[in-house]
Amino acid sequence: MVLKKFTWKSVILGCLKSESSCPVPKQACSQRLSLSDLSNPDSPISFSDLSNSVFNLHVFTLKELQTATNIFSKSNYLGAGGFGAVYKGFIDDKLRPGLKAQPVAVKVLDLDGSQGHREWLAEILFLGQLKHRHLVSLVGYCCEDENRLLVYEYIERGNLENKLFNRYSAALPWLTRLKIAVGTAKGLAFLHEEEKPVIYRDFKASNVLLDSDYNAKLSDFGLAMDGPEGDDSHITTPVMGTEGYAAPEYIMTGHLTTMSDVFSFGVVLLELITGRRSVDRSRPNREQNLVKWARPQLKDPRKLDQIMDPRLEGQYSTEGARKAAALAYRCLSHHPKSRPTMSTVVKTLETVLSLTDIPVGPFVYIVPTEGKIPSDQEKNGKESSKCDGKQVGIKEKGRDHHRKGHWHGRRIESLMYRAVYSDTALYKTIGTGLYSPRN
Ligand SMILES: Nc1ncnc2c1ncn2[C@@H]1O[C@H](COP(=O)(O)OP(=O)(O)OP(=O)(O)O)[C@@H](O)[C@H]1O
Ligand SMILES: [Mg+2]
Numbered sequence: 001m002v003l004k005k006f007t008w009k010s011v012i013l014g015c016l017k018s019e020s021s022c023p024v025p026k027q028a029c030s031q032r033l034s035l036s037d038l039s040n041p042d043s044p045i046s047f048s049d050l051s052n053s054v055f056n057l058h059v060f061t062l063k064e065l066q067t068a069t070n071i072f073s074k075s076n077y078l079g080a081g082g083f084g085a086v087y088k089g090f091i092d093d094k095l096r097p098g099l100k101a102q103p104v105a106v107k108v109l110d111l112d113g114s115q116g117h118r119e120w121l122a123e124i125l126f127l128g129q130l131k132h133r134h135l136v137s138l139v140g141y142c143c144e145d146e147n148r149l150l151v152y153e154y155i156e157r158g159n160l161e162n163k164l165f166n167r168y169s170a171a172l173p174w175l176t177r178l179k180i181a182v183g184t185a186k187g188l189a190f191l192h193e194e195e196k197p198v199i200y201r202d203f204k205a206s207n208v209l210l211d212s213d214y215n216a217k218l219s220d221f222g223l224a225m226d227g228p229e230g231d232d233s234h235i236t237t238p239v240m241g242t243e244g245y246a247a248p249e250y251i252m253t254g255h256l257t258t259m260s261d262v263f264s265f266g267v268v269l270l271e272l273i274t275g276r277r278s279v280d281r282s283r284p285n286r287e288q289n290l291v292k293w294a295r296p297q298l299k300d301p302r303k304l305d306q307i308m309d310p311r312l313e314g315q316y317s318t319e320g321a322r323k324a325a326a327l328a329y330r331c332l333s334h335h336p337k338s339r340p341t342m343s344t345v346v347k348t349l350e351t352v353l354s355l356t357d358i359p360v361g362p363f364v365y366i367v368p369t370e371g372k373i374p375s376d377q378e379k380n381g382k383e384s385s386k387c388d389g390k391q392v393g394i395k396e397k398g399r400d401h402h403r404k405g406h407w408h409g410r411r412i413e414s415l416m417y418r419a420v421y422s423d424t425a426l427y428k429t430i431g432t433g434l435y436s437p438r439n
Helices: 008-016 035-039 047-051 062-068 117-129 160-165 174-192 248-253 258-274 290-298 301-307 318-331 342-353 376-380 398-424
Strands: 077-080 084-091 102-109 138-144 147-153 208-210 216-218 364-367 426-429 434-437
Touching (some): 062 084, 062 102, 062 147, 174 208, 174 258, 258 318, 258 342, 290 318, 301 318
Antiparallel strands (some): 084 102, 102 147, 138 147
């Protein structure tokens, strides 16, 4: 394919001029700028260009973002990942004339971390140019002295990891899980089918955000990469990602393709089916790695009952579960070429979503034991977030890796506490008045 020749400088500077319109020809604007275009020493665009608005994003001052988040107050704190802490905020035209009133999530780069500038830039480059209903939308950024911040639309229900594994809130129903799977599959298919395909590289439950209607949005483009071009079958890169989600051939060889994302998708689909985390060190040895434990059972419909999430209480379409399990099996194939493309995944899951022969069960209410009321943090599942996979790629994410080690230690403590708590929790079945101990 012959690409139209133009300089990035002309495109970017054209796009820089105005926040509301892109004055350069549409065709030129549709050519996506890559990270490699910036890292090239001869690049026509320099880092200083980012102090102006690029890709119609707002450039915020640090002071504006302090005002929006109540000076990054504890009460606005949403959580933290490898990049740094995230705070809820609110922007409107009082902050700056012309700003649309909306809640936002502000991600603040941890200046002591090893993750940082590259990831910050990658988020701006990818999310500034790629717009889709299943990708989180980037509102703007801040680049002031050393400070690097990112401002996203606020997604009401937070991440899938907390929603799926939080034992103190109702289990996600089967059809909601499928809706989430379809949404994320559409997001990945969109990335893979771009003119210049994008490999997301960090697909996992904590990077899937859910809006009030459980529409899924992919977040965190810090590790995303442009896929192979021309005749190349893969790109070779240092291994980054999260243990339990990264594709085996990528971990072994560093060869990255869109099929690596398909494998990670298979892991999340398996988490949705089983209600188990991709890595769970609190389980018996042979069950700690979800893929190793569950994959052999996916192809045998008679064994499926043994791995379905017990919290679903049988309320799912049997045929739908079989189809979803068969799909997960293919996504998790050891041979990348045997995995389906994400658009095939979308089509298959849409058929599964249409299977609504779901048995209706009793409404179940969990009664906490007196004197053992879970803290808000436990209810939100915050203490359990990010604990379950050590990040791989220690070299580039050294500090992050250590931090995850630290979280892992905390997780063991909190799981022990939860085990004590859940032993004493009771299930009350409304209607029959029947109580039975849980676990
Ligand atoms: N746009 C958003 N709207 C609402 N909550 C968000 C948004 N972006 C992030 N969060 C929340 O902020 C917290 C931290 O997110 P972050 O992406 O930094 O970490 P993570 O995904 O847990 O870890 P990792 O660094 O491995 O991706 C999570 O609980 C996430 O749900
Ligand atoms: Mg994340």
